[in-house]
Amino acid sequence: DAKTTQPNSMESNEEEPVHLPCNHSTISGTDYIHWYRQLPSQGPEYVIHGLTSNVNNRMASLAIAEDRKSSTLILHRATLRDAAVYYCILMNSGGYQKVTFGTGTKLQVIP
Amino acid sequence: GAVVSQHPSWVICKSGTSVKIECRSLDFQATTMFWYRQFPKQSLMLMATSNEGSKATYEQGVEKDKFLINHASLTLSTLTVTSAHPEDSSFYICSASVLTPRGYTFGSGTRLTVV
Numbered sequence A: 001d002a003k004t005t006q007p008n009s010m011e012s013n014e015e016e017p018v019h020l021p022c023n024h025s026t027i028s029g030t031d032y033i034h035w036y037r038q039l040p041s042q043g044p045e046y047v048i049h050g051l052t053s054n055v056n057n058r059m060a061s062l063a064i065a066e067d068r069k070s071s072t073l074i075l076h077r078a079t080l081r082d083a084a085v086y087y088c089i090l091m092n093s094g095g096y097q098k099v100t101f102g103t104g105t106k107l108q109v110i111p
Numbered sequence B: 001g002a003v004v005s006q007h008p009s010w011v012i013c014k015s016g017t018s019v020k021i022e023c024r025s026l027d028f029q030a031t032t033m034f035w036y037r038q039f040p041k042q043s044l045m046l047m048a049t050s051n052e053g054s055k056a057t058y059e060q061g062v063e064k065d066k067f068l069i070n071h072a073s074l075t076l077s078t079l080t081v082t083s084a085h086p087e088d089s090s091f092y093i094c095s096a097s098v099l100t101p102r103g104y105t106f107g108s109g110t111r112l113t114v115v
Helices: none
Strands: A009-013 A018-023 A031-038 A045-050 A061-064 A070-075 A084-092 A105-110 B004-007 B010-013 B019-025 B032-038 B045-051 B067-073 B076-081 B090-097 B104-106 B110-114
Touching (some): A009 A018, A018 A031, A031 A061, A045 B104, A070 A084, B019 B110
Antiparallel strands (some): A018 A070, B004 B019, B032 B090
């Protein structure tokens, strides 16, 4: 598995933007960059994914470096409900391969 | 769309008994499902890959006779923890591969407590 590296924890003030980084220097050409988040006592939920271009959806934005060796998940205005563990995961286009979770980034949102 | 329902959400059982956890894909067919275990303050650890109509593939260190996986249909995979012990207490999560770019959909998890 291509591995990802994320900071263990980050803090953000409520209503402020948050930039969650992820390094994936061994990414292959067919790997998509996926972000999931896990709220306490729940299963992970999909946030966003991308291949090469930056992506936006109603939850977040994903900025992908030109060499694809790193990416950043952007929450434009953090709310208390965004407090979760955020996982950056690489998945190839095949769709059936097992996924290995790293430690993720625990985001704390301060009121 | 692409909802995975996991049941029960929590269960308490006595040491030595067996517990079955169900994972259902509600609006799609899942030929492949995955089972994870998560201890407090730790990341998800993949236990096994469940394939419809064939034997599950277990990760190294996971006892296949203790964690029985059955994937008898395209919408249901079950994990049975046999002869449960307190050290099996954990949060168990299933996921299914979805044939969309989103990749995987996860169940809501099952909190198992063995007393």
